[in-house]
Amino acid sequence: MTPNWIAVDWGTTRLRAWAMRDAQPLGARSSDRGMSALTPTEFEPALLDLIADWLPATGRMRVVACGMVGARGGWAEASYRAIPCPPIDPRRATSIPTRDPRLDVRILPGLSQAEPPDVMRGEETQIAGFLAGHPDFEGALCLPGTHSKWVRLSRGRVERFRSFMTGEIFALLAGQSVLRLTIGTARPDPTAVVQAGAQALADPHAAQSGLFALRAAALLRGLAPEQAAGRLSGLLIGAELAAARDFWQDAPTVIVGAPDLARLYETLLLAAGARTCQKDASALVLAGLAAARLDLPEDT
């Protein structure tokens, strides 16, 4: 089988591409040429380096892309769509001029929220992929990660959302603050994550008061690096869950993320009384891109 379109998830640090035959992936490739490593003129060569042999000898190949590739400073800016709205509107995809005549590249825009101000790029496509499989879902999605996103969905639309810098703050504190002397590259102990997360959910000030205490506990009583990493992660995740309570308190909540991280969120939310389950995120971007592709207008 030969591909009839190409799906692309182009984030800040990674470029991932799939050769597609309708809804079926025929092959997958990735590189580290994410948006932050490229100037605008370098996007087309970076894409061709990855997918050139998937292109036909003649004719055009449609490429549907999402993520930071559409940010200001990316390949071309795909203006945000303002919520409330469905996560994707293929008619609002931005068509990118290319030098190679075989490429027909469309970038899906992200979403914006006026008040409180918030934006997403890429997650809207995961949300669309989730809704493609659960069109009647009413409730909350949680997408944990570098910048966690909480989203309320109703009647197929994103009603509101909120971003948290949880993953990025963990990486900065563990790797670059005074806590690096205690944590370094240690992996968080899952039991410590859950204990500290429950503490931060119960006490909104724990994530402020409990950070330097990790360094002190290492100095005074030899707190192990994995325990310190776990407590740091738990304090930050618990503070996120406490601040996002209005998303999960009264609605079914699906956690969409890497399995290990999603399991920690699920454990803490279940203990807090939420109705929640987790779903592996890896297939959702592709499902969202495939759903968008079906409704793309022809090139003008």
Place this chain on the structure above:
Amino acid sequence: MTPNWIAVDWGTTRLRAWAMRDAQPLGARSSDRGMSALTPTEFEPALLDLIADWLPATGRMRVVACGMVGARGGWAEASYRAIPCPPIDPRRATSIPTRDPRLDVRILPGLSQAEPPDVMRGEETQIAGFLAGHPDFEGALCLPGTHSKWVRLSRGRVERFRSFMTGEIFALLAGQSVLRLTIGTARPDPTAVVQAGAQALADPHAAQSGLFALRAAALLRGLAPEQAAGRLSGLLIGAELAAARDFWQDAPTVIVGAPDLARLYETLLLAAGARTCQKDASALVLAGLAAARLDLPEDT
């Protein structure tokens, strides 16, 4: 006049020394050879580079030092003293062997608290300097900075204390997280600090929910860098004040710090109903070192 002792404040990033005649400074010098830039054998040369011409041709000169110079990995470890206790006990100063026979170096130890675990090194000397001028003070001290310290004092003793990583987290988020694209090296607007600080004092989740919103507000409506820096600083300071409420709520509170930063803390605390005033920190270390020097035991 010739000096009869030398006062040294040796922190993580700075070395400061004063030539002293009893309680009077005759000269002051500093260098960037802080504890984190030195291996143990490099401390004595770094000190001599700064103060050699203050030393007598014959006889010994007493040097009284405080700060991270006494940490594990510093010149020599000066073991913590466990609170509750007076901030300084000169009998517990650590005498350091030196190659230069003219040096008689004593390092003052820091303080530790078992539960919740916490430590300080250097601030105990500022506290002693404050108590030297206010021996009957009953209440709270706040020492804002990279690692802010809150301290409760009673009958000349440190009863309890708590550290917050407020300044370090501000520097990491403003300079290295995604917020660097919005803030960079902009100076915080003081009005924005106070507004965001009051918001974080009233809403314990504001410091989680409000961070990524600064990036979004810059993208969507051109939030200025100084405003974003001010809001970031205010959210973090307000969260610290909320978490330290049990220190300032029911007791007179003195803020000891750099004047610009101390004024922001004072403004927020006064608005929250605290009885508070600020005091310039710069003279307090010296006053604490001078008080300690009077009670040092002779060398054995």
